[in-house]
Amino acid sequence: MTRFDIPAPDAAAHAAALERLDALVKPVGALGRLEELAAWLCAASGQVPPPPIERPRVVVFAGDHGVSRLSAYPREVTAAMVRVFLAGKSGVNVLAREVGAGVRVLDIAVDDDLSDVPAEVRAWKVRRGSGSIEAEDALEPGEAARAFEAGRRVADAEVDDGADLLIPGDMGIGNTAVAAALVAAALGVPAEEVVGTGTGVDEAGRARKVAVVRAAVERAGERVSDPFELLTALGSACAAATAGFLVQGAVRGVPVVLDGVFSAAAAVVAAEIAPEAVRWWLAGHRSTEPSQAVALKALGLTPIVDLGLRLGEGSGAVQAIPTLRAARAIIADMGLLADLG
Known part of the structure; x- marks a missing residue:
């Protein structure tokens, strides 16, 4: 059977995404599945935040x-x-x-x-x-x-x-x-x-x-x-x-x-x-x-x-x-707790 060269999602980007999500202006985990999906998209793209879903x-x-x-x-x-x-x-x-x-x-x-x-x-x-x-x-x-x-x-x-x-x-x-x-x-x-x-x-x-x-x-x-x-x-x-x-x-x-x-x-x-x-x-x-x-x-x-x-x-x-886009938006656009006055 053919073997396929399938890349692994970026574990470092996933970890960085989780760290950022915990630092956003909200209680830890308050956005539930959206946070999980945001981290998944970061791992898939290899960057935090992930790029918009455009096509x-x-x-x-x-x-x-x-x-x-x-x-x-x-x-x-x-x-x-x-x-x-x-x-x-x-x-x-x-x-x-x-x-x-x-x-x-x-x-x-x-x-x-x-x-x-x-x-x-x-x-x-x-x-x-x-x-x-x-x-x-x-x-x-x-x-x-x-x-x-x-x-x-x-x-x-x-x-x-x-x-x-x-x-x-x-x-x-x-x-x-x-x-x-x-x-x-x-x-x-x-x-x-x-x-x-x-x-x-x-x-x-x-x-x-x-x-x-x-x-x-x-x-x-x-x-x-x-x-x-x-x-x-x-x-x-x-x-x-x-x-x-x-x-x-x-x-x-x-x-x-x-x-x-x-x-x-x-x-x-x-x-x-x-x-x-x-x-x-x-x-x-x-x-x-x-x-x-x-x-x-x-x-x-x-x-x-x-x-x-x-x-x-x-x-x-x-x-x-739309849910995936919302997940991306929270990690891309929400503020950080550290930035609160």
Whole structure:
């Protein structure tokens, strides 16, 4: 397996940040999680105070899944939503504009030729759709590695273009079932503990999802001990691309803010591929899907905001940007106790 040269966050900057935070015009620790995040940003940037977050970027990885029949929405919604992203009308488009974040959508595995969308969107395609994981592998041999490398390349492209914070987004009907299967298999958790209602299925629909996820994990067997085999058997090209994006963000020393259940599941797999990458990730928000909570606990990450969101697309992580900017502001702009008259 490839070894990745991932820098360590700056421990000296982190220590200096904690010292400064304790010296600000407030009781020690009075700003709670904002202080923790401020110190984290200092360590990531290697300076106190950290630079402003000026060019956050969301990359939405779009693709279809063979288990889409379990969703409350038809598979065709994925391709339609790619066009909505391009028109700037999706939920994440609207929310990202409010915080000055750019949004890019990529066709990784949409089950449509999307011939009417720009070639730069279609150029990243690994395959159309994926296998129905309870009965067959999601991907063909080698496709997980190809998708992973695609995710790394797009992270490089965004950082080279000036991105100072990366957010992985997702679009694909059926993706919560795939995420649940990845988390269940990677962490050895029973299907019933990680399967949620996804797009809004009823209890009968959730029971069907539990059965599918359980069957998929049983079918994959011992292959789940290898992260690329896990992605091949139970994941998707989008999950593999997201994992590559997360790892390469860390390689480049750029903070990555995870979104909801899908990026958290990809992060669990990415952490198996490159364990040091976790130090560059934050959890943007708490999803209503139970598998996200299981994944974040395993990763040691605590969500920044909790708004009851379950849209995906990167929309929840975008909501963390104002909080991160507030964390930076306190360490950059607050006065010191020593300066009081």
